[in-house]
Amino acid sequence: MIPEKWGQGQLFAFSALDGESYFTDDFTGTLSGDKIGVIFHTRCRRALYFGNMNKLLSPQIKCVLSDMITAETLLGNLSMVFAGRHLVVGEYTDINGIYVSADGDCETVRADGVEIQDTKDGEYTALLRENGRFAFSFAKSVGEAVSLCRRGIDTDIAALKETKKKPFENLSCKRSEYAALYAKCISVMKSQLYSPEGNIKRIWSTPDRLPHRNMWLWDSVFHAIGHRHLDTEIAQNLILALFDVQREDGFIPHMARPDYISDITQPPVIGWGAWLVYEKSGDKDFLKAVSENNKRFLLWCRQNRRKSEKELYSWHTNPEKNNRCDESGMDNSPRFDTESDLFAIDFSCYMANEARYMKRIAQELGDSENAELFGSWSEKIKNDINAALWCESDGFYYDYDIQNGCFNKVQSVASFLPLFAGVCRKEQAESLIAHLVNPDEFGTELPVPSISKRDKTFGTDMWRGPVWLNFSYMIAKGLDDYGYTALSEQIRNKTLDSVNMWYNRTGTVYEFYDSENRVPPFCFNRKGEVFEPYDFRVKYQTIRDYGWSVTLVFDMLNS
Numbered sequence: 001m002i003p004e005k006w007g008q009g010q011l012f013a014f015s016a017l018d019g020e021s022y023f024t025d026d027f028t029g030t031l032s033g034d035k036i037g038v039i040f041h042t043r044c045r046r047a048l049y050f051g052n053m054n055k056l057l058s059p060q061i062k063c064v065l066s067d068m069i070t071a072e073t074l075l076g077n078l079s080m081v082f083a084g085r086h087l088v089v090g091e092y093t094d095i096n097g098i099y100v101s102a103d104g105d106c107e108t109v110r111a112d113g114v115e116i117q118d119t120k121d122g123e124y125t126a127l128l129r130e131n132g133r134f135a136f137s138f139a140k141s142v143g144e145a146v147s148l149c150r151r152g153i154d155t156d157i158a159a160l161k162e163t164k165k166k167p168f169e170n171l172s173c174k175r176s177e178y179a180a181l182y183a184k185c186i187s188v189m190k191s192q193l194y195s196p197e198g199n200i201k202r203i204w205s206t207p208d209r210l211p212h213r214n215m216w217l218w219d220s221v222f223h224a225i226g227h228r229h230l231d232t233e234i235a236q237n238l239i240l241a242l243f244d245v246q247r248e249d250g251f252i253p254h255m256a257r258p259d260y261i262s263d264i265t266q267p268p269v270i271g272w273g274a275w276l277v278y279e280k281s282g283d284k285d286f287l288k289a290v291s292e293n294n295k296r297f298l299l300w301c302r303q304n305r306r307k308s309e310k311e312l313y314s315w316h317t318n319p320e321k322n323n324r325c326d327e328s329g330m331d332n333s334p335r336f337d338t339e340s341d342l343f344a345i346d347f348s349c350y351m352a353n354e355a356r357y358m359k360r361i362a363q364e365l366g367d368s369e370n371a372e373l374f375g376s377w378s379e380k381i382k383n384d385i386n387a388a389l390w391c392e393s394d395g396f397y398y399d400y401d402i403q404n405g406c407f408n409k410v411q412s413v414a415s416f417l418p419l420f421a422g423v424c425r426k427e428q429a430e431s432l433i434a435h436l437v438n439p440d441e442f443g444t445e446l447p448v449p450s451i452s453k454r455d456k457t458f459g460t461d462m463w464r465g466p467v468w469l470n471f472s473y474m475i476a477k478g479l480d481d482y483g484y485t486a487l488s489e490q491i492r493n494k495t496l497d498s499v500n501m502w503y504n505r506t507g508t509v510y511e512f513y514d515s516e517n518r519v520p521p522f523c524f525n526r527k528g529e530v531f532e533p534y535d536f537r538v539k540y541q542t543i544r545d546y547g548w549s550v551t552l553v554f555d556m557l558n559s
Contacts, residue, residue, distance in 0.1 A: 001171050002063045003180060003187055004061055005504065005506075007506045007508040008032065008544075009544035010544060010545055011028065011188060011210065011545045012029040012030060013192075014028075014084065016193040018082075019084060022085065022195055023206075026209075027085060028209050029048075031064075031069075031507075032047065032049060035051075036059060036061075036071060036078065038069075040138070042123050042125075043122075044102055044103050045103045046100055046101070046117060046125055048100055049098075049101075050099075060073075064507065066188055067082040067164060075093045076093040077091050077093075078092060079091045081161060086138040090133070091134075094132075100117055100125065100127050102119050106118065113129075113130075114150070115128070116146065122140060124139055124141065124142050127149070135149045136152075137149040137152060173557055175557065178500055181496075181503050185509070188509065189223070189227060189230070193234070199245055199259065201244045204241040205547065207547045211540055212543070215241060215242075216255050217242060217267070218269050218548075220238050220242055221270055222552055224239050224273055225273055225552065235280070235281070239270060239273060243289070243293040249300055250297050252265055252300075253265060254326070267328065268297065268301060268354045270290065271290065271361060272357045274294070274357075275360060275361060278361075284364070291361050291370065295358065295370065298354055298358070308402075312343040312344075312348050312384050313344055315327045315328045317341075324336035328347065330450070334412070335399055338408060340402060340408070343399060344399050345385070345399050345414050346417050349417035349420065350421070352381040353422070355381060356378045358370065359371050385423050388400055389407075390428065394409070397418055399414075413448050413475070416436060417478070419475060420481075424482070429484075435452075444467075444515035446467050451463070451464055460514070460524045461527065461528070462524075467515050468512050469513075470552060473552045473556070475491065476489075492559075495553070498513055505520075508544040509545060511543035522534065524541075527540070
């Protein structure tokens with residue numbers, strides 16, 4: 001099954017699976033919205049595109065992969081294929097032609113048949129056309145661009161296309177109705193892998209390649225959960241790369257790149273994700289590395305993210321109105337509209353879950369000392385959550401406002417994480433289920449909205465109403481653990497149906513979705529009003545070809 005759906009903003013990138021692909025000299029594009037072409041997001045953007053798309057000669061799209069586009073016309077084939085991290089080759093017809101345009105001040109010169117685009121910023125592209133074939137290159141000097149272009153024109157394009165198609169030819173999706181989406185997931189997953197570089201010593205992933213390019217903590221874990229079905233070594237590396245940027249004191253940054261780490265962290269989910277990978281790989285050396293390094297991280301969280309002697313955890317927040325708590329991953333959730341410090345239900349549950357899985361890892365390694373440590377720690381966190389963050393009158397978990405000594409009664413999707421972390425008693429789980437299926441709260445057409453429909457902020461802006469697949473995934477996992485398998489299966493099926501519908505309509509998989517499954521995801525606000533036309537240089541919109549949406553859908557399809 002070869003993906004054939006074209007959609008503006010889809011990724012076009014060279015993967016570390018096929019050769020060197022570096023963060024520092026990345027040459028990545030997104031599909032155009034008004035022509036068959038790719039916009040390359042260099043300092044000064046370039047567009048590589050086919051011309052003369054009249055109705056009589058309208059091409060038929062045959063393949064849309066993250067590194068190859070092909071189409072058929074009455075007069076011949078059109079194609080663009082990544083042959084190297086700075087080289088695209090392909091085919092064109094005399095009628096359609098192949099062209100390059102550039103934003104801003106661009107001087108185009110020709111030398112011995114090569115067309116060179118100089119944008120006055122130290123970056124150059126070169127285009128060579130020859131007998132219905134072309135090579136398009138990117139470099140930091142004219143000579144390098146021309147040389148790469150000349151070498152590229154001799155590429156065996158037919159063989160290269162067959163190589164790109166091969167992984168998709170014999171795919172087997174357990175549910176045939178999602179076969180095209182299954183192939184799309186693999187294509188996007190491939191695109192988001194970078195080669196080892198700088199501080200990062202192994203292959204690593206980024207949330208979406210564009211506009212995000214750095215490595216993120218919980219994204220890497222969610223990515224590993226999907227990749228474990230394709231290659232357990234890569235899945236392990238995506239998690240181990242997080243320890244490459246770990247500080248001596250145990251801290252792991254929420255965001256890193258080969259020469260930088262941030263100064264805040266992100267949800268601790270490494271032990272849980274590592275265990276899921278281990279279930280596929282059986283590699284105890286990997287498990288031992290996770291045990292040693294994740295323990296240091298969790299102890300850092302305990303030392304630096306508690307506001308009392310209780311085993312309850314608080315996120316770092318900042319004054320930025322639309323990004324009050326990026327450490328939690330729920331940047332603009334109304335939970336954080338207050339200026340108060342909170343005992344956070346999600347952070348506390350993540351810690352309880354990590355302790356639970358670290359106990360399991362220790363037991364698997366025959367480490368009785370750590371098994372006892374993490375077992376008692378998990379129980380203490382669990383008990384403190386139920387004592388301090390459970391509201392008996394509402395039958396619901398909330399954050400707790402430390403300064404004002406009261407519940408912060410914002411009903412968010414985070415409050416269902418006690419199911420995921422195994423924190424609830426049976427009667428508490430039953431109460432949470434009642435909220436989860438209530439159509440006036442969280443029982444929407446597409447579950448699970450990021451905030452209750454009763455909340456005054458409920459709408460279409462990021463964590464203020466839309467559905468995020470990572471939470472739906474974790475909640476479904478928790479429902480399975482508590483025996484609510486019919487409900488968990490319903491959540492998964494509705495999630496897959498929605499993602500599949502919008503993929504078939506728009507050619508992409510999105511960062512978040514409409515809880516009523518009516519509004520196209522690209523119309524949603526993201527920390528403010530939607531901007532048209534789509535241009536993330538002006539404003540980040542709902543991200544397209546989003547990493548964890550793809551990997552978690554892929555995991556669901558392999559379950």
